[in-house]
Amino acid sequence: MEAQYKDEAQGGPRHAVIMLGLFLLLLVAFGLSLSLGSVHIPLAGLFGILTGEEVSSPAWAIIVHTIRLPKAITAVLAGAALSVSGLQMQTLFRNPLADPFVLGISAGASLGVAIVVLTVGAVGSVLIAGMGFLGDLSLAVAAIIGAATVLGCVLLVSRSVQSVMTLLILGLMFGYATGAFVSILIYFSVPEQIQSYILWTFGSFGSVTWRQMPVLISAIFFGLLLAFLCIKPLNALLLGENYARSMGLNVKRIRLWILISASILAGATTAFCGPIAFLGLAVPHLCRSLLHTSDHRVLMPAVTCLGATLALLSDLIAHLPGSQFVLPLNAVTSLIGAPIVIWFILHRKNLGQAFS
Amino acid sequence: MSILKTQNLAVGYKHGRHPPRVVARDIDVSLHRGEFVCLLGPNGAGKSTLIRTLVGMQPPLDGQVYLMGRDIADMSAIEVAQVISVVLTDRIGVGIMAVRDLVGLGRYPHTDWIGRFTDEDERVVSWAIRAARAEDLAYRNVAELSDGERQKVMIARALAQQPDLMILDEPTAFLDLPRRAEIMALLQDLAHSTGKAILLSTHDLDLALRCADRIYLLPFEGGLQTGAPEDLILNGAFEGAFQSDGVRFDADTGAFKLNAQRGRISVAVSGEGRRAYWTKRALERAGFRVGDAGAEWCVDIGEGDVWCVEHGGVARECDSIADLIVALKGEHG
Missing domain, CATH: 3.40.50.800 (Anticodon-binding domain)
Known part of the structure; x- marks a missing residue:
């Protein structure tokens, strides 16, 4: 018994094994997502394409280069970003139900997108016809502006707010308010516009082009860098803000950095992929459960890996390999993810300890 | 030199444009190495407010707090953290964490950006756990501890911070009598053996009178009084501070007596x-x-x-x- 506790507590080797496993899983998922889809590309061919060799089927190379590779990279970035952002929010608000969107970031992005999609018709159908690439980008830009506006409001308010609980409630209120605007816009829109808005809310990793990729990559790398720099403060915040302050943490400043990091991660992801539910809430819990620790030095890399892996797998399932059908990504993350998390949590029985 | 010194300190709350609500004023105390001091006073006299002000969690309304001769207002959080560590009444919800890791969090002001431990850090953590007599808890999960065990662990965490002064807000609340006595004896022993100053607030009058080197007595009115416990009893300060309709401090026995409805018969x-x-x-x-x-x-x-x-x-x-x-x-x- 004592020995087992010692092992669990010191963790070291056990954690290293699990981390290695998670990383290998990520590689496998990445390979699968390049290989599987409506057209099956064998692994050998995949290697050839990625190393730039001549391959038997040029169509494969086009599929991988223009569709699957950007989609897989987007999924990795988005999954990691949402999960890390969720972990930060859960620790900052000391609330197991917190996720990347508690501060109304996705609601802000939705409003931006809704304004673009639902009002274009009013401006004239000429615009829609000429949208093409510009249209894609304008969605992302609108979402970024929307998310950034809400983020700005939250950060501004957070400077004068003492308790994180107030901040949490304010974030929820921002979310409701922007949601109401979206409802009004929808109410006055024609069905076609509503449909394209709804399509955006389903989420997708497939709409990021190579030209947009650098923007997404740099935003998310910056967000992740900040998040990894906040690992030590996040551990101190496990004891609550008062203890954290007593240990030398500048709580207000760190809170600001964590909010900035989490919001960039969630905002950039939502802007390019739509509001992807569930990953940000579930992955931190899965990792705590799996690694049996709340230590962010272990959790942060684990969450990054597992988030990316689950995003890849969800996308894989959504594309129903071998068929021409595609399911909405959000339906897959929640429909398949929820039962897995429920089973996992009931089985391990340690979620209750997450913040009690 | 005193570790902590206050000058004309007034504590209380400020709400926007309203006039500040002063809870206690004119507090002049100084705390020295190896001293074990108990802060006593009736509910609402401002014990917690004073404690929060001393550890820098809220600004004083007036006056200064000096830490090792420096005004605490001019010190960064990390500088304060290297002198003072605290045990608060806050509920801790650290999630899944072993006691040893929790105690290790006390090394926060001493470790690098990601919190990596040196051999010295490991040694201090082991010492802190031993000093708080929590060796048998070291590999338990924090969420599974009893109140008394958790309090010991939080004391160990405060020790691991290697402060010159430990401040504890009601560390014996919610504990049964044997556990309270154990914690008080532990703290007294730590103050005397390590040379740290320890200040704690408590409602446990009897134990405080038996253990403390000095008492800070904070009544509703009349300002803070300090002295050896026995002196404060003999000069009637206790009786004054705890005067109320229901009870009376009996200076003969050092205990409270109920002013029961004195019967007619x-x-x-x-x-x-x-x-x-x-x-x-x-x-x-x-x-x-x-x-x-x-x-x-x-x-x-x-x-x-x-x-x-x-x-x-x-x-x-x-x-x-x-x-x-x-x-x-x-x-x-």
Whole structure:
């Protein structure tokens, strides 16, 4: 018994094994997502394409280069970003139900997108016809502006707010308010516009082009860098803000950095992929459960890996390999993810300890 | 040099444009190495506010707090953290964490950006756990600890921070008497053996009087008084601070006495020893006045388990105190 506790507590080797496993899983998922889809590309061919060799089927190379590779990279970035952002929010608000969107970031992005999609018709159908690439980008830009506006409001308010609980409630209120605007816009829109808005809310990793990729990559790398720099403060915040302050943490400043990091991660992801539910809430819990620790030095890399892996797998399932059908990504993350998390949590029985 | 010194300190709360609400003012104290000090006072006198101000969690309304000779307002959080560590009443929800890792969080002001431990850090953590007598808890999960165990662990965490001064806000609340005594003895011993100054607030008057080197007494009015526990009893400071309708501090015994509704009916108790003492206590509790011989009622404590009640020449025997009380009350409806 004592020995087992010692092992669990010191963790070291056990954690290293699990981390290695998670990383290998990520590689496998990445390979699968390049290989599987409506057209099956064998692994050998995949290697050839990625190393730039001549391959038997040029169509494969086009599929991988223009569709699957950007989609897989987007999924990795988005999954990691949402999960890390969720972990930060859960620790900052000391609330197991917190996720990347508690501060109304996705609601802000939705409003931006809704304004673009639902009002274009009013401006004239000429615009829609000429949208093409510009249209894609304008969605992302609108979402970024929307998310950034809400983020700005939250950060501004957070400077004068003492308790994180107030901040949490304010974030929820921002979310409701922007949601109401979206409802009004929808109410006055024609069905076609509503449909394209709804399509955006389903989420997708497939709409990021190579030209947009650098923007997404740099935003998310910056967000992740900040998040990894906040690992030590996040551990101190496990004891609550008062203890954290007593240990030398500048709580207000760190809170600001964590909010900035989490919001960039969630905002950039939502802007390019739509509001992807569930990953940000579930992955931190899965990792705590799996690694049996709340230590962010272990959790942060684990969450990054597992988030990316689950995003890849969800996308894989959504594309129903071998068929021409595609399911909405959000339906897959929640429909398949929820039962897995429920089973996992009931089985391990340690979620209750997450913040009690 | 004193570790902590206050000058004309006033503590309280400021709400926007409203005039500040001063809870306590004119506080001048200094704390020295190896001193074990208890802060006592009735609820609402401002103990927690004072503690929060001393550790820099809220700004003073007036006056200064000096830490190792420097004004705390000019010090960064990390500088303060290297001098003071705290044990608060905050509920801790650290999630899944082993005790040793929690204690390790105390190394926060001493470790690098990601919190990596050196051999020195490991050594300090082991020492802190040993010093707080929490060795057998080291590999337990924090969420599974009892209140008393958790308090020891939080003390170990505060020790691991290697402060010159530890400040504890009601560390013995929610603990049973043996655990309270254990924690107080532990803290007293730590102050004397490590040379750290320890300041704690408590409602545990009796233990504080027995353990503390000095008492800070914070009454509702009249400002903070300091001194050796016995001096404060002898000069009547305690009686003044804890004056209320319900209870009275008895300077003879160093304990509180209930100002029970002093009954109109006086009862004389004859007899000695333990049974007589508890009989008197029972009578006071039941609202009788324990008087001298010549009272209208007499209780004679005889041999064996018999109480003999006599009134107006009529005597009656009771075989327990409960019985005795019933008999007396029955007569007076």
